[in-house]
Amino acid sequence: MVLAMGHRSLEQVRLPDVGLAELMRRDPDRAERLVLGVGDLRVDLSRQPVTDETLDDLVEVAEGRGVTAFRDELLAGERVNRTEDRAVAHPALRAPYGTAMPVDGRDVVPEVHRVLEQMSSLADRVRADGRITDVVNIGIGGSDLGPAMATRALAPFARPGLRSHFVSNVDGAEISAVLDRCRPESTLFVVVSKTFTTVETLANARTARAWLVDALGEGAVAEHFVAVSTALDRAADFGIPADRVLGFWDWVGGRYSVWSAVGFAVMLAIGPELFTEFLAGGRAVDEHVMSAPARANAPLLMALVGVMHRNLLGRPSKAVLPYSALLDRFPAYLQQLDMESNGKSVRIDGSPVDGPTGPVVWGEPGTNGQHAFFQLLHQGTDVIPVDVIGFARPEHDLLDQHDLLMANLFAQVEALALGRPDAAEPHRRFPGGRPSTLVLAERLTPSVLGQLIALYEWVVIFQGALWGVSSFDQWGVELGKELAGSLGDAIGDPSIAVADPSTAAGLAWYRAHRR
Numbered sequence: 281m282v283l284a285m286g287h288r289s290l291e292q293v294r295l296p297d298v299g300l301a302e303l304m305r306r307d308p309d310r311a312e313r314l315v316l317g318v319g320d321l322r323v324d325l326s327r328q329p330v331t332d333e334t335l336d337d338l339v340e341v342a343e344g345r346g347v348t349a350f351r352d353e354l355l356a357g358e359r360v361n362r363t364e365d366r367a368v369a370h371p372a373l374r375a376p377y378g379t380a381m382p383v384d385g386r387d388v389v390p391e392v393h394r395v396l397e398q399m400s401s402l403a404d405r406v407r408a409d410g411r412i413t414d415v416v417n418i419g420i421g422g423s424d425l426g427p428a429m430a431t432r433a434l435a436p437f438a439r440p441g442l443r444s445h446f447v448s449n450v451d452g453a454e455i456s457a458v459l460d461r462c463r464p465e466s467t468l469f470v471v472v473s474k475t476f477t478t479v480e481t482l483a484n485a486r487t488a489r490a491w492l493v494d495a496l497g498e499g500a501v502a503e504h505f506v507a508v509s510t511a512l513d514r515a516a517d518f519g520i521p522a523d524r525v526l527g528f529w530d531w532v533g534g535r536y537s538v539w540s541a542v543g544f545a546v547m548l549a550i551g552p553e554l555f556t557e558f559l560a561g562g563r564a565v566d567e568h569v570m571s572a573p574a575r576a577n578a579p580l581l582m583a584l585v586g587v588m589h590r591n592l593l594g595r596p597s598k599a600v601l602p603y604s605a606l607l608d609r610f611p612a613y614l615q616q617l618d619m620e621s622n623g624k625s626v627r628i629d630g631s632p633v634d635g636p637t638g639p640v641v642w643g644e645p646g647t648n649g650q651h652a653f654f655q656l657l658h659q660g661t662d663v664i665p666v667d668v669i670g671f672a673r674p675e676h677d678l679l680d681q682h683d684l685l686m687a688n689l690f691a692q693v694e695a696l697a698l699g700r701p702d703a704a705e706p707h708r709r710f711p712g713g714r715p716s717t718l719v720l721a722e723r724l725t726p727s728v729l730g731q732l733i734a735l736y737e738w739v740v741i742f743q744g745a746l747w748g749v750s751s752f753d754q755w756g757v758e759l760g761k762e763l764a765g766s767l768g769d770a771i772g773d774p775s776i777a778v779a780d781p782s783t784a785a786g787l788a789w790y791r792a793h794r795r
Contacts, residue, residue: 287361288344290591290635300329300713301481301698307331318578318720319564319731324718327697328665329593338576338584342746347580350745351569357382361533361752362628368752369531370737373539374562391529392540399526399544400552402506403480406468407439407551414462416445416454417545418488420480421471422534423508424448425616426733427472427545429609430538433729436606436675438549446545447488450480455487464495469504470545474528476514479761489518508541533752535617536737554726561730569738579738582717585737587746589665589715591635599657600643603670603689606724610669611643614736621740623756624749637747647688657696658710666716668693669732673723686720693718 296303304310304326307453314326330338342348354360357367372381372388380387406412417427428446431438438444445458459775465765469488473481492500501519508526515525526541538546539559547555565579574580598618600611622638644652646668657664670689674682699712719735721728744751770776771794778784 287331288337288340290341290587293341293588293592294331294333295588295592296329296331296334300327300715303329303331304697316576316578316581318568318572318735319561320721320728321578321731321735322720322724323578323735324584324720325581325585327716327718329713329715330588334588335575335581335584336388337589342574342580342584342742345748347742347745348574351742354741355381355566355570357384357388357531361531361750363750363753363755366372366752367531368533368536369529370533370536370539371562371566373532373537374559374566374734375613376560376563383529384747388529388531395527395541399541399547400555402524403544403547403552403555406548407442411466412468413441413466414445415468415470415545415548416447416458416462416488417470417472418447418484419446419508419542421616421620422537423472423478423481423542425613426538427543427607429607429613430543430546430729430733431549433604433606433724434546434550434554434558434726437554437726438715439551442462442549444545444549447484448480450483451593452487455484457694459488459491464492464500464504467492468548470481470508470548471518471520472542472544474506474510474534475528476507476509476511476518479764485518506544508544511714522656535620536752538733550726558726558730561725561727562734563730564727565731565738566735572755580742582735583739583742583746585717586625586639586665587743590637590639593663594636595663595665596636596639597662597664598639598641599649599653599664599666600641601646601666601668601692602643603646603668603685604724605645606675607669608645610732611641613733614643615641617736618740620757621751622744622747622749624744624747627748627749629748633747633749635747638743638779640670646692647685650688650692654692658699658715663714666696666714667719668716669719671721671724671728675724680714740743 310326314516316323350360354368355371357369359365359367360787361368366471367383369381369383369388375381375389377393379389381389414778424446431444447455447458471481471485489501492504505520506524507515507520510527511523512525526544528537528540528542532540569577569579600614602610619638624637625633627633657666668689670686692714695710695713696716697712699710701711702707703709741751770778771791774791778787
């Protein structure tokens with residue numbers, strides 16, 4: 281379905297006629313009026329180059345393009361992933377028991393809670409046993425980035441004495457380094473692959489299996505492996521019994537899957553009760569998205585502001601800057617969520633898009649970024665919108681240092697917006713006018729992390745609907761995977777013809793030097 285254009289086009293949106301610094305000077309009330317609440321999050325849009333008229337116009341564009349209708353179709357379990365003919369029902373993963381969400385006419389919430397109960401039972405046994413000291417999650421893409429990011433973010437809530445490791449890269453250096461830090465008798469492996477055929481994941485899983493069997497024998501596989509997969513037969517062939525296989529569904533996309541059994545490593549770290557709080561945080565944002573009017577809907581307005589930057593102001597990049605070392609993997613997580621979802625040049629109906637889509641997403645935690653790339657943010661020739669995330673209370677006792685951290689946060693967003701354009705020396709001038717969205721919360725709890733993730737999920741989904749692209753497929757990763765399979769055979773067999781001369785020459789060099 282191509283989403284219909286509204287009466288007002290993006291080109292008709294009324295942008296401010298003055299710069300951001302002047303806008304903020306003329307309208308000091310925006311410091312309160314353009315702050316939105318969603319769950320425990322405070323979303324501050326006052327440093328974005330928008331007026332009330334700008335936001336009204338953007339909302340009108342969204343309504344004309346059917347964004348609300350698309351949201352309703354998704355939540356009704358319709359097959360909004362039209363390029364793969366699937367529903368997109370990941371909000372069901374965080375729905376409370378007794379809440380209905382249909383997929384193909386069947387309420388899937390009871391199935392979700394059956395898997396959650398299986399996860400909880402297994403997690404409780406592992407955590408209570410005490411013999412397991414190391415959990416190694418083996419996956420890639422959404423099967424790695426979500427669990428790795430969330431486990432790191434919630435480290436203060438983790439069970440003492442239970443270390444978490446994440447292996448995704450097929451480069452043997454990664455799994456070798458992890459195995460060097462573990463002991464076979466106290467290590468649990470969680471292999472996350474929906475079909476149990478993902479090449480990189482299975483390569484690492486076989487390496488882990490061989491390491492374990494070499495030390496403890498074949499019989500240890502059933503006790504030291506858990507699979508997150510729908511392929512019971514392949515998991516059984518690997519040696520993992522059915523009661524240690526946690527299922528999920530084809531209406532769960534990888535980058536939207538941390539709420540499911542894909543997040544089992546997170547549950548092992550923080551326990552089932554706190555994992556339930558994590559799910560409840562995501563659900564709070566879903567309820568906001570369902571009930572808040574458009575002009576108070578935080579993810580919708582964030583999505584619209586992002587489309588304004590990308591399509592009207594020609595800004596192809598976006599930085600995410602968490603002022604929390606615990607969120608050091610959050611920019612990478614959002615990078616996949618956003619760029620794999622909306623990095624598309626074809627609309628849902630197969631026609632070319634009519635303008636730029638998904639931005640380049642990148643970032644690092646503050647204050648590290650201040651001593652790396654903030655020079656470019658402040659005085660570079662490109663204006664790069666930023667999202668800045670911070671918390672009032674840390675999960676440690678070094679309160680003076682946290683005050684210093686937050687002083688830097690507030691200083692940076694002020695300096696970006698207002699600058700110092702009147703400095704006497706040109707190289708000391710800061711032009712200002714650099715936009716930011718500031719997201720604050722009291723603490724980085726499991727619930728708040730769930731809220732942050734769901735907030736950005738909905739931003740990405742709304743932007744995909746605005747651009748008319750499918751945010752739920754990833755055909756762009758397929759060609760390289762197909763070529764890698766055929767070229768893997770060609771590495772070992774020089775008689776296999778390789779059509780591209782440059783690739784053939786590179787393979788010949790590699791064969792000559794690889795041993």
